[in-house]
Amino acid sequence: MAVTNSSLGAAQVDGGYEARLRASPDWPVxxxxxxxxxxxxxxxxxxxxxxxxxxxxxxxxxxLTAVIVPPRFNYIPNPALxxxxxxxxxxxxxxxxxxxEYYGHIWVSVLRVYTAFAISVGVGAPLGILLGWSxxxxxxxxxxxxxxxxxxxxxxxxxxVLALPETEMAVIFVTLLASFFATVLNTYLGxxxxxxxxxxxxxxLGYHRVDVLRRVVIPxxxxxxxxxxxxxxxxxxxxxxxxxxxAGRSGLGYLILDGYTQLALPNIFIGMxxxxxxxxxxxxxxxxxxxLMMAWHVKGQGGGA
Amino acid sequence: xxxxxxxxGRAAERxxxxxxxxxxxxxxxxxxxxxxxxxxxxxxxxxxxxxGPVDVVRAVPLQMEQEGxxxxxxxxxxxxFLGFLVAAILAISVGVSMGMSRKLRMAGxxxxxxxxxxxxxxxxxxxILxxxxxxxxxxxLTFLGAFFPIFINILAGIDSIDIRYIQAxxxxxxxxxxxxxxxxxxxxxxxxxxxxxxxxxxxxEVVIAAEMASAQLGLGYLTxxxxxxxxxxxxxxxxxxxxxxxxxxxxxxxxxxxxxxPWRRGR
Numbered sequence: 001m002a003v004t005n006s007s008l009g010a011a012q013v014d015g016g017y018e019a020r021l022r023a024s025p026d027w028p029v030x031x032x033x034x035x036x037x038x039x040x041x042x043x044x045x046x047x048x049x050x051x052x053x054x055x056x057x058x059x060x061x062x063x064l065t066a067v068i069v070p071p072r073f074n075y076i077p078n079p080a081l082x083x084x085x086x087x088x089x090x091x092x093x094x095x096x097x098x099x100x101e102y103y104g105h106i107w108v109s110v111l112r113v114y115t116a117f118a119i120s121v122g123v124g125a126p127l128g129i130l131l132g133w134s135x136x137x138x139x140x141x142x143x144x145x146x147x148x149x150x151x152x153x154x155x156x157x158x159x160x161v162l163a164l165p166e167t168e169m170a171v172i173f174v175t176l177l178a179s180f181f182a183t184v185l186n187t188y189l190g191x192x193x194x195x196x197x198x199x200x201x202x203x204x205l206g207y208h209r210v211d212v213l214r215r216v217v218i219p220x221x222x223x224x225x226x227x228x229x230x231x232x233x234x235x236x237x238x239x240x241x242x243x244x245x246x247a248g249r250s251g252l253g254y255l256i257l258d259g260y261t262q263l264a265l266p267n268i269f270i271g272m273x274x275x276x277x278x279x280x281x282x283x284x285x286x287x288x289x290x291x292l293m294m295a296w297h298v299k300g301q302g303g304g305a
Numbered sequence: 306x307x308x309x310x311x312x313x314g315r316a317a318e319r320x321x322x323x324x325x326x327x328x329x330x331x332x333x334x335x336x337x338x339x340x341x342x343x344x345x346x347x348x349x350x351x352x353x354x355x356x357g358p359v360d361v362v363r364a365v366p367l368q369m370e371q372e373g374x375x376x377x378x379x380x381x382x383x384x385x386f387l388g389f390l391v392a393a394i395l396a397i398s399v400g401v402s403m404g405m406s407r408k409l410r411m412a413g414x415x416x417x418x419x420x421x422x423x424x425x426x427x428x429x430x431x432x433i434l435x436x437x438x439x440x441x442x443x444x445x446l447t448f449l450g451a452f453f454p455i456f457i458n459i460l461a462g463i464d465s466i467d468i469r470y471i472q473a474x475x476x477x478x479x480x481x482x483x484x485x486x487x488x489x490x491x492x493x494x495x496x497x498x499x500x501x502x503x504x505x506x507x508x509x510e511v512v513i514a515a516e517m518a519s520a521q522l523g524l525g526y527l528t529x530x531x532x533x534x535x536x537x538x539x540x541x542x543x544x545x546x547x548x549x550x551x552x553x554x555x556x557x558x559x560x561x562x563x564x565x566x567p568w569r570r571g572r
Contacts, residue, residue: 049411057416075434139328140335147336150555151548152510155525157517158532158540163354241426242514253427260430268431276423283422 077265085266093264095255106274109244109251112168113236113282116176120232124180125225128187133217138188145184153177153235154242161247171251174243179232186228190221226290230283237279252278356538361545364538373522381516381523381550384440385508388447392504395448396455397497401489404463417456425450425511433519443515443523450511451504458503462496463489495569498562505558509551524550 058079064070066078077085085091089098096102130137131145153174160170198220202212244253252271259267323329340358347357356364368374403410425446432442466488474488516525524547531539563569 046411049408050415053412053414053416056412072435072437075431136331139331140338142335143332144335144339147339148548150551151544152506152513152551154510154514154517155528155544155547157514158528159355159537159544162532162535162537162540237422238424238426238510241424242510245426245429246514246517256427256430260434265434272423272427272431275427276419276421279424280422 075265077269082266082269086270091266093259093262093267095264095267095270102270105250105252105255105271106278109240109253109275110278112172112175112244112251113233113240113278116172116240117179117233117236119172120176120180120236121183121229124183124232125187128184128225128228129191129213129217129221131184131188132191132221133213142188145181149181149185153239154246157243157246167247167249170247171240171243174247175236175240178235178239182232182235183225183228186224186231187221190224190228191217193224194220222290222294226286226294229286229290233282233286234279237275237282241275354537356541360538361541365542365545368539368542374527377522377524377527378546378550380520381512381525384443384512384516384523385447385505385554388444388512389451389505389508391444392448392451392508393455393501396452396500397459400456400459401463401493404460404493405489417453421453421457425507426514429515429518439519439521442519443512446511446515447508450507454503454507455497455500458496458500459493462493462500465496466492491566491568494566498558498566502555502558502562505554506551509547509554513547 061076061079064073065076066080085093086096087098088096091099094101095105127141131142132138156177157170157174160173161167164170164173194216198216199212202216207215240251241253241256244251245257248254248257252275256268256271256275259265259271344357344359347355399413403413428446428449429442432445433439436442436445470488470492471484474484479487512523513525513528516523517529520526524543528540528543528547531537531543
């Protein structure tokens with residue numbers, strides 16, 4: 001066989017070709033063959049470049065904070081120290097994956113965001129439907145919404161702290177404001193995006209108002225509503241941090257501030273990264289729920305289509 | 306003479322028509338009832354702490370004469386403008402390079418995606434430590450707030466350009482420069498302006514919070530100062546000023562967008 005292969009160039013090329021084909025990322029992997037899958041994933045160009053990018057990022061970070069430390073870079077903990085503290089059983093600054101305080105802060109922040117989110121969706125979505133559906137409601141209420149919307153949520157902090165009996169309520173109020181407006185606006189746009197003919201068809205078929213709401217308005221507006229919910233979740237985390245920084249006594253925003261006042265530098269980073277992960281996970285959750293609820297809405301069409 | 310007359314007549318006609326429009330007076334009813342309810346709540350005694358609309362209106366001129374009011378406008382606007390400008394320049398260059406080079410995108414995009422979900426305000430304590438002056442801290446935060454929406458939107462804009470436009474331009478003999486200016490730029494411009502108008506809103510939000518934490522001047526500081534001296538009227542006036550500032554900036558952004566994309570004006 002070996003003789004034939006070496007003497008016949010064509011056969012060799014053929015074998016090489018097949019090997020190359022098998023190696024190409026387009027070659028199908030058999031279901032359940034996780035080793036082939038893993039191998040394929042590692043061979044993918046995108047992953048290699050991503051790893052390269054992360055390598056450069058962490059390399060630079062380590063270089064600038066541990067090897068040559070330019071002035072002021074001493075305020076940034078090097079990645080080895082940071083992640084070491086994060087998974088240490090006896091952390092120097094009292095926060096790591098083994099301390100209950102860490103989970104306490106996470107729990108408080110998550111609870112605040114989801115309470116605020118639930119309230120803003122519970123009130124905002126019906127209001128948005130009203131604005132989109134009723135002409136009189138739109139004409140009278142929309143200017144009021146548009147008047148209040150430009151005031152950034154964080155500008156409400158002092159007023160909320162003074163006017164609401166508890167700081168906790170003030171933080172939740174500030175957190176829900178931005179997501180409330182995002183929900184109202186997107187729901188409104190969603191209802192407005194429903195073609196007029198659908199309403200006429202429903203009227204011809206003798207739908208009652210309730211049926212129109214249930215069968216036309218809500219499904220029609222759903223893609224926009226979910227776009228709005230994703231935005232709402234993002235801005236809720238954003239405002240939560242502001243509220244906790246300025247007025248909080250607990251939560252991840254407070255953890256960051258506390259890390260600042262006590263110069264517990266790793267805690268600042270732990271708080272920031274945890275916030276990033278939680279915010280990302282919340283958005284992913286909403287996207288997932290949206291996909292489940294809108295099976296008919298082709299993926300890739302997007303909320304704005 | 307007659308021309309002036311007719312144009313004046315037409316303007317009057319337009320005003321009359323606008324006044325007759327139910328949208329206008331229903332909107333007026335809405336806003337008026339908002340203030341009436343507010344004042345009523347005040348009289349009933351709910352939210353007794355809040356100033357009523359009458360108190361606020363009375364306080365506006367007084368607050369505006371206050372020392373440093375207009376300087377606060379200037380200081381906040383400068384921070385917003387600087388952070389926004391740096392963010393726009395960087396985000397556009399990074400976005401365009403990643404939109405045009407696949408390798409750069411594969412290497413750089415995942416990192417930015419990891420950094421993106423961290424709320425800009427979470428960077429505040431670190432930036433106070435890191436940057437030498439509070440001014441730099443605030444500009445850096447506004448930069449962070451504005452960078453990601455601009456970046457994401459311009460990338461999406463470049464992705465949304467129909468590949469056939471690029472192929473058509475290529476087969477008509479367009480070089481890299483022509484391709485960039487005649488296809489990429491007009492194709493990505495609508496998405497870019499979406500990103501810019503989101504970003505300008507976020508910069509105001511970030512700058513307010515940053516000023517509350519670490520400024521000596523600015524609209525956020527003004528509001529915070531009113532809070533510290535328990536002047537609720539001052540807080541409300543500060544909030545209104547911030548709202549107006551945000552609205553004006555969005556208006557300017559929209560105006561620039563309309564003028565930069567005359568072909569979209571009809572829509």
